[in-house]
Amino acid sequence: MGVCFLNDDQTRKNKENDNKEISILEETKNDNQILNEQNQKNDFIKNRLSERTIFADIYKEYVITDNILGKGATGIVREGRDKEGKKVAIKSVWKSDIEKNECFKKEIDISLDVQHDSIVKCIDVYEDNTSLHFVLEEINGGDLFDHIIHSEGRKLKEPEAMNILLQILEGLHYLHDEKGIVHRDIKPENFLLYNDGIKVKIKLIDFGFATYCKNEETMNDLLGTPQYAAPEIFEQKPYTSKVDMWSLGVVLYNMVKGTQPFNSREIENIKDMVLHKKVNYDGFKNDKLKNLCEGLLERDPNNRFSSFQALKELKEIIGMNKDEETISQKFKPEMDKMILILYNVKSFKRELLNIYLEECSLETITIMFKEILSMNKTENSKYFDEISMNRFEIYMEAGKLIEFTQNFKYSPENLKKRLKNLCEQKVVKTMEKQIIKINEFFTSIIESIKILRKRRFEFEFKKLDKNNVGWITVQQMYNYFIDPMKRHNIKTKINPDDKIDFEKLYKIFLEYERIKNN
Secondary structure, three states: OOOOOOHHHHHHHHHHHHHHHHHHHHHHHHHHHHHHHHHHHHHHOOOOOOOOOOOOOHHHHHHHHEEEEEEEEOOEEEEEEEOOOOOEEEEOOOEOOOHHHHHHHHHHHHHOOOOOOOOOOOOEEOOOOOOOOOOEEOOOEEEEHHHOOOOOOOOOOHHHHHHHHHHHHHHHHHHHHOOOOOOOOOOOOHEEEOOOOOOOOEOOOOOOEEEEEEOOEEEOOOOOHHHOOOOHHOOOOOOHHHHHHHHHHHHHHHHHHHOOOOOOOHHHHHHHHHHOOOOOOOOOHHHHHHHHHHOOOOOOOOOOOOHHHHHHHHHHHHHHHHHOOOHHHHOOHHHHHHHHHHHHHHHHHHHHHHHHHHHHOOOHHHHHHHHHHHHOOOOOOOOOHHHHHHOOOOOOHHHHHHHHHOOOOOOOOOHHHHHHHHHHOOOOHHHOEEEHHHHHHHHHHHHHHHHHHHHHHHHHHHHHHOOOOOOOEEHHHHHHOOOOOHHOOOOOOOOOOOEEEEEHHHHHHHHHHHHHOO
16 A cells, blocks of 8 residues: 655645635535525425414413313314413314315414404404414303203293393394304304393304305305204205304294204204204293294294394384383393302312323223213213203213212212312302203313313423424424333334424324223
């Protein structure tokens, strides 16, 4: 092997050439970095659903608790506070479903567009790479469904029903005629009540199914809740804003009669009743109000009352009674008492729900729910009375639910203690007689546990996604899992160049949890 010796000049020139090569490599590296940042920025822009949202981390502006206020058609609603300590309700949804994203775009526009006393106010909509957060005014009085079943005889007196109906119709008239918006999920659960110190007011919520439909445009989407769905939806015919009016007819019937006109466990049975059943209006004392309900539950949408016609009819009905010129004032003492009871019941139920949520695992709640469902099918269960034997829903007294939980062998000890303390603090003799819709109660807990677990993991993802582009590299993912990933040998089909978004990382995390717990 020969050896080559270099003089000082040659050595110096070679070093200069080496430095040039290093400089070129650094420039190339910088160019690639700029290109990557530009690509990340483009990904950032592509992932934004609406220019009307505030694209920022909502957790820097609001404190969001795990206290569940409710669950809508498209998301979970939690209690929050702004920097000044003012309470708000925050509805959060994930943007992972492309089909739902189109609905979310509409929901953003509609929520920000509508401004009416009978509609819940949307303060802002925040957006990040994984989620949307609707910041809403908090209404603490409970929903109309609870108000009906906790009223005397589980129905409302007609003057009170008319007071509520008037506000609903004013809101729907605004939506239909002024804004060209159809809600498509009108039902008692989507109306919240509160007392402003003068009278009981009501607000429409949840625009997850809403859409714009101006003038004579028609829609074809099969959306809504079966018991409140109009005939034309079951017949899969094009429909208009008149579907909201049919649903309102069912709500009015429910308020006055305390029962559902179309109710069954099977959707096919509901369809048959909606299309063919003769509705029984016995129980309506005011013939004019009965005629209004008939006009809303008219099967032919061309002959069905519009919001304008129904509002006009109702105002005439109210004006025909001299004593009912100021319904809210006449019934104010009774209404104040009702709303106070309603608020306490809703507060109690919410506290009850959050105790279960905090103390029970998903598995425990699922087993408990199945046990109650099986008990409901048997006769002479000590936890049920005649009210639980509804054909479509299962109801249970709050006290009996607590008693069942205390005797349930899978109940955590801390849950039993907290429920016992709740009973002692809340004068349970009053609260025991309040009815809980078991299906809705347990479904809320099950869904909430899943959503909250995912929400907590979202914080972990944001720590990894330092550039806020909505994805991380495979190497970042492996650095996060470190030994657990290797130890449990999670099998995932991942290429080294893949971009791991939040949904993909969460699936891997769930797989890791499953393997770890087995």
